[in-house]
Amino acid sequence: MARTNVPVTQITRAGVAAPAETNGDPVNQHVVQNNGRVVLLVRNSGTTVDRTITFRFPGLVDGQSVTPRAVALTQSTSRYFGPFPTDEYGSALQVDVDNAELKLTAFGI
DSSP: OOOEEOOEEEOOTTOOOOOOOEEOOTTTOEEEEOSSOEEEEEEEOOSSOOEEEEEEOOSEETTEEOOOEEEEEOTTOEEEEOOOOHHHHOSEEEEEESSTTEEEEEEEO
16 A cells, blocks of 8 residues: 655745644555655654654665664654655655554655
8 A cells, every 4th residue: 555645844934834733544654755854743642652653764785674763752742853864764755653643744944
């Protein structure tokens, strides 16, 4: 199945309205169009369990796959991640979540 797209909201000096969050999809996972200047806001909306977000590396190093970067978010917290260099993360940033309690918002800077 195709990954669920997380739309990127471009930040401007004039300001932008806060975009709607994308609900975590632990079945299809996510993709964010990445130009190297993307920041991802991840919120754990759960109140009892820590959740994990994982950023995948699309390429190989010496013919070996690279271990994805996994980060735990404690309950009821938010964290910003990025930017994601395209030479490491690719132009289609692959993001995996372990539960729908993770909410995603992408910003272009």
